Amino acid sequence: MTVSSSTSKVLTIDTINPHVRTMEYAVRGALPIRAEQLVRELRNKDNKLPFDKITFCNIGNPQQLGQKPLTFIRQVTALVEYTDLLKDENMELTKKMFPEDAIDRAKNILGWTNNAIGAYTESLGIHEIRESVAKFIEERDGFAADADSIGLTAGASVAVERILNLIISSSNVGIMIPIPQYPLYTATIAKLDAHAVPYYLRENKQWGLNAEELKQVLSEHKAKGIDVRALVVINPGNPTGSLLTKENMVDIVRFCEENKLVLIADEVYQANIYQPERRPFHSFKKIVRELDSSVELFSLHSISKGMIGECGRRGGYYETVNLDKDVSDQLYKMAAVSLCPNVTGQVAVEIMVNPPKKGEPSYNLYQQELNDIYESMRRRSIKLCDAFNALENITCNSAEGAMYLFPQIRFPKKAIQAAEELGKSPEFLYCMGLLESTGVCVVPGGGFHQEPGTFHFRSTFLPPEDQLDQFIERIKGFHDSFMDKYRD
Structure with missing residues (x-):
């Protein structure tokens, strides 16, 4: 009509x-x-x-x-979605179609959900999967991680929006963002009627940044009366394809700590590192812990990138570091309003951070x-x-x-x-x-x-x-x- x-x-x-x-x-x-x-x-x-x-x-x-989907993710997803395949009367056929570790993984996940993959989970995501994420972070960085500081989300984009909603308390708030930037940040900041505070990455320095320029940008915007509260870093970079040096990362953490800024580290491309011998990936969580910094950090990861590429499944997570407990409680409340992340996305996160191990049937094919x-x-x-x-x-x-x-x-x-x-x-x-x-x-x-x-x-x-x-x-x-x- x-x-x-x-x-x-x-x-x-x-x-x-x-x-x-x-x-x-x-x-x-x-x-x-x-x-x-x-x-x-x-x-x-x-x-x-x-x-x-x-x-x-x-x-x-x-x-x-x-790009071909990873076989193990699809096998486990198929089993948790169509649970009749796991009934005793069908197991003879199922074992011919699926490797033993995919069957075991599916049974574990179903156990975490009371055999109801279509039911709501905990608001922050299935606790056992958050424990897997914490173990992944510990093994990656060499520092402890806590499942209760991790929230699963329907992709990292949801995490970004939730975090910015938490930080932006008025139209006077400013968020420092890299230029070039991923448009999610300017779009979300505009929707929340806040200020995008740009700092420039230098193309002639492989899209690196200068700490002195950060100070100048911050000073200029504070002089305008803007309440600059956070700094966003996208590393590895989107759209630039760059990777910050460890020295740059140390400068950023110190800058945020000295100026009382929250650090938002978008690290969804951390598996896409093409010159690891010359420029390896370091997480901002690792840098924060090595410096024994008190900076408040949100770090993000996703199943959409890396070699997994499961964009449509919408799975991701954030980890918080040095966050006040009362603020964490409010972040939990925001998650609760959305009930829970979609469950198949959570399943893919579990496999991303806890893939088949050496000696298991699916290990060689997965690798x-x-x-x-x-x-x-x-x-x-x-x-x-x-x-x-x-x-x-x-x-x-x-x-x-x-x-x-x-x-x-x-x-x-x-x-x-x-x-x-x-x-x-x-x-x-x-x-x-x-x-x-x-x-x-x-x-x-x-x-x-x-x-x-x-x-x-x-x-x-x-x-x-x-x-x-x-x-x-x-x-x-x-x-x-x-x-x-x-x-x-």
């Missing part, structure tokens, strides 16, 4: 929450919307499009681009699948970075982590003028042209914010390895024609 006049509506663009209107989320913005339209056009056999598929490189969504995905992703990151650097007017830092490249592109004046006439940025003009010509969907750098006067775009390196050469050729063909068209 349609209504002829918007004046008959209670909800109009003018009457909804104004802070929702100001939100932007570039990774699912105008270009991905157009890409979805093109997907529908491609279904029409009579379409005149110059390509036969859309390659979604706008978002880190590995299985959308063909082989992890290694194959990791090595392929590392090769793809290098190959695509080299391809970008070979293009005219593009420079690109290598990916030390995550699953993205963030190349800088220097546009001819004619391209900048053409974009201005359309009321668009030149990178938007470029990225939309790339999509319309090749079916490749990337995200303009402005959606992540960037240093003024520079232009970038973000691309995943998730296209299948056997299709990467063709993918690169499509980009090169468009890029060369774009530069020729607007050459000064």
Whole structure:
């Protein structure tokens, strides 16, 4: 049913929450919307499009681009979802289809849920899974972790929103965020009517940061009367693919401690480390403990990234460190309002942090699948970075982590003028042209914010390895024609 006049509506663009209107989320913005339209056009056999598929490189969504799910996760999930497979009368057949350790794991998980995987769990997630997370953190960092300081969530994004909701008590609060940043942060801060306080990562220093610049940014915003309460770090970096040095991390912890700032460490790409010999991953929890720091820390992890790539299952966790008990109680209350995280996501978190052990039936296959995905992703990151650097007017830092490249592109004046006439940025003009010509969907750098006067775009390196050469050729063909068209 349609209504002829918007004046008959209670909800109009003018009457909804104004802070929702100001939100932007570039990774699912105008270009991905157009890409979805093109997907529908491609279904029409009579379409005149110059390509036969859309390659979604706008978002880190590995299985959308063909990454194989890890077998053990799917086996355990199948068993906990369809419990008839575990009945005595069916076990002979089940043992032929599933390895013994997958059966045992499923039985354990079902025991934790009273054999009701479709029932609500504890608000912070199944206690035994939180214990597994605590053990994983202890083994990773060498410092104790407590299950009661861990909350399971429906993806790390939910954790971010919950934490920012907790911290932002008024419209005068400021949250320091890295630029370039992941749009979830600016979107959530805008929705909560607070201030995003930007600090810049330096491209010429492999997207590192300078502690003195942090002090300057903080001082400037405090002078404006903004109550700066927290600093966000994304490490490994999104969209940059960078990895902070341990020295940088120490500087950040000390800066937060000295200035009474909460530290939010987004570490969802911690398994995506491509130069571990030169630049290994260190968690902020480890740095905080090594420094014996009193800084209040939230650290985040997720099943969506790494080699697991289970984005649609929506599983993740946060750990709190040095948090006041009364505040922890309020965080629990916020979790309780949402009842519980989805249970299949919790199951995947359990397997991520507690995978098959050496000597168990599934160990060799699990490790082989992890290694194959990791090595392929590392090769793809290098190959695509080299391809970008070979293009005219593009420079690109290598990916030390995550699953993205963030190349800088220097546009001819004619391209900048053409974009201005359309009321668009030149990178938007470029990225939309790339999509319309090749079916490749990337995200303009402005959606992540960037240093003024520079232009970038973000691309995943998730296209299948056997299709990467063709993918690169499509980009090169468009890029060369774009530069020729607007050459000064």
